[in-house]
Amino acid sequence: MLVKTYGAAFYGIDAHIVTIETDATKGYDFHLVGLPDNAVKESQQRIISALGNNDYKWPGRKIVINMAPADLRKEGAAYDLPLAIGVLSASEQMNGDRIHRFMMMGELSLDGSILPIKGVLPLALEAKKAGLEGFILPKQNAQEAAVVEGIDVFGVEHITEVIGFFDGTKELETVRIDLKETFTRKMGDYDADFSDVKGQENVKRVMEIAASGGHNLIMIGPPGAGKTMLSKRLPSIMPPLTLEEALETTKIHSVAGKMERDSSLMTQRPFRSPHHTISDVALVGGGNHPQPGEISLAHNGVLFLDELPEFKRTVLEVLRQPLEDREVTISRAKFTVVYPASLMLVASMNPCPCGYYNHPHRECVCTTGMIQKYLSKISGPLLDRIDIHMEVVPVDFDQLSSQPPGENSTDVRNRVIQTREMQADRFKKHKGIFSNAQMTSKIMQKYCAIDNTASVLLKTAMEKLDLSARAYDRILKVARTIADVDASETIQAQHISEAIQYRSLDRSSWGS
Numbered sequence: 001m002l003v004k005t006y007g008a009a010f011y012g013i014d015a016h017i018v019t020i021e022t023d024a025t026k027g028y029d030f031h032l033v034g035l036p037d038n039a040v041k042e043s044q045q046r047i048i049s050a051l052g053n054n055d056y057k058w059p060g061r062k063i064v065i066n067m068a069p070a071d072l073r074k075e076g077a078a079y080d081l082p083l084a085i086g087v088l089s090a091s092e093q094m095n096g097d098r099i100h101r102f103m104m105m106g107e108l109s110l111d112g113s114i115l116p117i118k119g120v121l122p123l124a125l126e127a128k129k130a131g132l133e134g135f136i137l138p139k140q141n142a143q144e145a146a147v148v149e150g151i152d153v154f155g156v157e158h159i160t161e162v163i164g165f166f167d168g169t170k171e172l173e174t175v176r177i178d179l180k181e182t183f184t185r186k187m188g189d190y191d192a193d194f195s196d197v198k199g200q201e202n203v204k205r206v207m208e209i210a211a212s213g214g215h216n217l218i219m220i221g222p223p224g225a226g227k228t229m230l231s232k233r234l235p236s237i238m239p240p241l242t243l244e245e246a247l248e249t250t251k252i253h254s255v256a257g258k259m260e261r262d263s264s265l266m267t268q269r270p271f272r273s274p275h276h277t278i279s280d281v282a283l284v285g286g287g288n289h290p291q292p293g294e295i296s297l298a299h300n301g302v303l304f305l306d307e308l309p310e311f312k313r314t315v316l317e318v319l320r321q322p323l324e325d326r327e328v329t330i331s332r333a334k335f336t337v338v339y340p341a342s343l344m345l346v347a348s349m350n351p352c353p354c355g356y357y358n359h360p361h362r363e364c365v366c367t368t369g370m371i372q373k374y375l376s377k378i379s380g381p382l383l384d385r386i387d388i389h390m391e392v393v394p395v396d397f398d399q400l401s402s403q404p405p406g407e408n409s410t411d412v413r414n415r416v417i418q419t420r421e422m423q424a425d426r427f428k429k430h431k432g433i434f435s436n437a438q439m440t441s442k443i444m445q446k447y448c449a450i451d452n453t454a455s456v457l458l459k460t461a462m463e464k465l466d467l468s469a470r471a472y473d474r475i476l477k478v479a480r481t482i483a484d485v486d487a488s489e490t491i492q493a494q495h496i497s498e499a500i501q502y503r504s505l506d507r508s509s510w511g512s
Helices: 043-054 079-088 120-129 139-145 160-168 178-184 201-214 228-231 243-255 280-284 313-315 320-325 369-377 398-401 409-424 443-449 452-466 471-485 493-501
Strands: 002-011 014-027 031-034 060-066 100-105 134-138 152-156 217-220 302-305 327-331 336-340 344-349 388-391
Touching: 002 079, 014 079, 031 043, 043 079, 079 100, 079 160, 079 336, 120 134, 139 152, 139 178, 152 160, 152 302, 152 369, 152 398, 160 388, 178 243, 201 217, 201 228, 201 344, 201 388, 217 228, 228 302, 228 344, 243 336, 243 452, 320 327, 320 336, 336 398, 369 388, 409 471, 443 471, 452 471, 452 493, 471 493
Parallel strands: 002 100, 031 060, 100 134, 134 152, 217 344, 217 388, 302 344
Antiparallel strands: 002 014, 014 060, 327 336
């Protein structure tokens, strides 16, 4: 008897429907075809034990299972459930009249329990796209799949529940969630708040500007100045995720297996902080079995690189193309996948090997050559993609002990949202441009015009401070954002003046 069940395979962060054809005929043999990996091939042993421990049996027939399309690689143990149901139905041990109307995915334990899987949201989206009636999956993953409207989601804990459902002896409860309530409940609930930071008002101003325009930021300062503390609070002042952004971000984390069990939708912007020993593949993504890297896991959020010069040069250089194109293309001999990577890069570093160059109280023991060698670990092309360079000075004891709490993140975020709304209105006719940091040279000519006073100031600064030519566009973009923060339609001289201050590492005299 020939039956069909349905699962799905991943390609990038999207799922593609897999038709699992199971044919039971005379004889005694087993063939599993359709480009399965070892985990899929090993499913026979798990299925045999799971069926035997629940008063079912592996049929004494010739079983041929085809997983179509045959040119798409099938990976992982999540196919155990549809394979087992297909075998039972083909051998007439259960009623298979309705199984072709459902997608089923789940890993089987030897006692028949169904274990959680990853990538549930893309699977549910694909099931809906394929016009299937419902999606049967592990109970721990059901909340995530229920985000998709227009398809029935059934969470199960044991294979006997699925068999009973198709035999008509057991009812499965449809899992439903209130998407609007789920999306808004924890939207602004951050553990870290800007009010926790004493002093550093100038750095807070810079971070508000960076969040308002989507600008990449690097902070240079001695140990203990608060660079990491401030960076961790940046997501709390960024605009809340839109529903579309939340779904896209959740898909990436779901495919990578980073979603918490019994969770549904990511409602806060991600903050990723990889260690400096990370490899280039782990950062950008890829591998033998392609997975999103830290760059893509930070999509719609913040990628924080602490102690930037300690990262390997090859790792830093792979950032250049994703920062420019806002996507990662992984090309191998047998496949090419594209992962989204629209993020804010925030980096921090010490000013020198000992960490105390320009410190107000401690003396630096590094020579000029040592400082320049340390700074040269960051290439010019990478630095060119970081809009704002900010020097961070330690907070003295009086500020730490007596200063009242600063402005909270909610108030700052409200101003950032207003600024982003101005930019959204400005760029509504420009596809793919949502913030000032994304402006092209052509768009800048239209929206970054400056008067003679500001032009003279910028020219003087570039000559006197020996700023590089690549700093010109960055200064204009940041000045445009500063003007937006100040609710100014035009870029004025004071906006240019402030933006010039944020190009410390472009000065040839810095560190000498």
